[in-house]
Amino acid sequence: TTLDAARSRACRLKSALESRKVHAEVLNYCRAELLDENYFHAVFESTKGVAERIRSMSGLTMDGAELVSRTFSTQNPILVFGSLATESEKSEQKGFAHLLVGLFGAVRNPLAHAPKTNWPMSEQDALDILTLVSLIHRKLDRTLKANTAAL
Numbered sequence: 001t002t003l004d005a006a007r008s009r010a011c012r013l014k015s016a017l018e019s020r021k022v023h024a025e026v027l028n029y030c031r032a033e034l035l036d037e038n039y040f041h042a043v044f045e046s047t048k049g050v051a052e053r054i055r056s057m058s059g060l061t062m063d064g065a066e067l068v069s070r071t072f073s074t075q076n077p078i079l080v081f082g083s084l085a086t087e088s089e090k091s092e093q094k095g096f097a098h099l100l101v102g103l104f105g106a107v108r109n110p111l112a113h114a115p116k117t118n119w120p121m122s123e124q125d126a127l128d129i130l131t132l133v134s135l136i137h138r139k140l141d142r143t144l145k146a147n148t149a150a151l
Helices: 002-019 024-028 031-035 039-058 064-071 087-113 123-141
Strands: none
Touching: 002 123, 024 039, 024 123, 039 064, 039 087, 039 123, 064 087, 087 123
């Protein structure tokens, strides 16, 4: 039946995500959608979850590139990966901010503005994007509040 096929796909996707050791935060935002085998919404919810987590960690209420720029600035950051004393640390900070802006610009924003029928989401694309979101959450786990990082 259709329901059995959907359950089978959902189990396969869940198994693939578990084998990739995807970050628990990814599943927090897309569990219901995964059970429905709705890759489009699973990916959309997980990317919205990244912005929500950054807002929660930073105390800011803005969104998108503005949120990322303010939170991960190298001049007056709210969250950092280290002291930003070396070019390497500054480069990581800037690169992570660019990765986040890219995720929002290339994935979240188009999903927010396009009907699902205009944006087909394959299982492979969903797995790859959810794995990228997992990497982002793991990097967020390593951040410190700037005022505690001895800038």
